Amino acid sequence: MLRLRPATRADVPLILSLIRELATYERDPAAVVATEEALARDGFGERPLFQVTIAEWSGTPVGFAFWFFAYSTWRGQPTLYLEDLFVRPEARGRGIGKEMMRYLARTALDTGCGRFVWQVLDWNSPSIEFYESLGAQVVHEWLTCRLDGEALRALAGR
Numbered sequence: 001m002l003r004l005r006p007a008t009r010a011d012v013p014l015i016l017s018l019i020r021e022l023a024t025y026e027r028d029p030a031a032v033v034a035t036e037e038a039l040a041r042d043g044f045g046e047r048p049l050f051q052v053t054i055a056e057w058s059g060t061p062v063g064f065a066f067w068f069f070a071y072s073t074w075r076g077q078p079t080l081y082l083e084d085l086f087v088r089p090e091a092r093g094r095g096i097g098k099e100m101m102r103y104l105a106r107t108a109l110d111t112g113c114g115r116f117v118w119q120v121l122d123w124n125s126p127s128i129e130f131y132e133s134l135g136a137q138v139v140h141e142w143l144t145c146r147l148d149g150e151a152l153r154a155l156a157g158r
Contacts, residue, residue, distance in 0.1 A: 002096060004103050007052035007064070009044040012036045015052055018064045022086040026121060053103060055087065055096050062091035065100045069111070077114035080104060085118070101134055119144060 007015060016036055023032045042049045055063035066084040071077075082104060087096045108116040120127050120138070128138060147155060 001058050002094070002099055003056045003059075004100060005054050005056065007043075007054050009040055011052070011054060012040045012044070014054070014061055015039055015043075015064060015066070018061075018086055018088075019066070019084065021088065022084055025086070025089075026124075050083065053100060055091075055100055057091055057094065057096065063087035063096055063100065065104060067104060069113070070117075072115055075114040078112060079115040079117055080108035080111070080113045082116070082118035097130065098134065 013036055016034060016039060019034060020029060020032050023029045043052065050066060050068040053065040053067070054061055055065075063086050064084070065082060067080060067082045070079045070081045072079045085097060085100060087100075105116055107113075118131075120131060132138065
């Protein structure tokens with residue numbers, strides 16, 4: 001019943017829809033400014049910057065994992081970084097999220113990664129509990145820093 005498959009360029013509208021659904025779940029739907037054109041260009045061009053795994057239940061798309069490779073200077077190995085994981089509410093409780101995480105863990109090992117890393121919002125207790133049940137450690141010592149918009153332009157001198 002569950003099938004995980006790599007996304008194709010034809011899935012770009014679905015990917016954007018799932019991104020918007022995730023943003024709504026995370027209480028910030030207005031934050032999504034990504035476009036189909038940007039996703040197609042950056043994920044399905046000559047040098048893809050990310051990969052997407054689509055979860056289908058009985059042929060119906062029910063979730064996705066949006067991920068890419070980074071590099072750990074301390075470990076001297078690649079890192080699989082999970083940007084987004086989302087399962088539509090009506091499909092939860094079937095083990096889909098767990099299977100996507102298993103798939104990504106296997107992908108990390110198969111590609112020589114020393115780490116599999118992601119972030120979770122501090123208020124999202126169900127997700128934190130889910131990740132901890134998989135053996136993940138929530139690293140409280142590290143804080144995310146981000147520059148965007150005017151602050152990014154100012155630092156760049158533009």
